Amino acid sequence: MRANLFAPILIACLAVAGPARASSAAVDEYLLAVTHDLPPVAKEALQRIDGPPRQLLAVRGYIRADRQLTARWSWSAQEIRAYEASDEYRELLASIDAVRARFETQNPGYSLYANTTARSLDQQLQRWNSNPSVGVIAALLQQAALRELSGKDYPAHPDAKATLRFANFLREWRPTPAAPPLASPGLSLHGRSRAIDFQIVQNGRIIAPTEVAKVRSAWEDQGWARKLATAMRGTRFVGPLQSPNEPWHYEYAPGARE
């Protein structure tokens, strides 16, 4: 008998929760639909991403990469090993050495550290699944997707036209205030050694690390962003990355004139 007293309350709660659950399921269904035409490498990577919001944000990157996706896709462990035996890799190391030597001359007592190992897909997935900023931006995208699907006349189940429309929504969506701190897994320029992160070292200790929280205090206020940029002038390194603001991240153009 007592349970019956609560039945109306339970029904009321379900009525409130009902539409939200349905919308979230709709996002999942549209996510699946836009995933359908992605290249196999991207589909496989998606299966290793935790939860629909982070998957949705990754798919946005895959859609934006469009036909470049396969050409940009990160190297396998075997491809990384082959690269590390190549002349191109030796040229990369020589370019980094030249930048470091110049930086040390311009800034006595300080040096540069650069990780020259390409960032594997496994590492990119691990970062994507654990990075808090990616989580925050993914949740924003999930909410925007819910609004997109409930605010406009999307069919309950995605047809070809509605799938295309949702894909366009993902492509055009811009997070505020900043872009995700990581590329979608598989698409990092670090995955093919086309980007290098530089850190400032003093007495063997990193004093300006690759941390978003240190951009202001270490890189800007102490001038390291500017000093690193000065050492980069006229080299094969282009940058730094502006969005998001990463003063340590430079793109590398192999074969460019120094």
Ligand SMILES: [Zn+2]
């Ligand atoms: Zn980087």
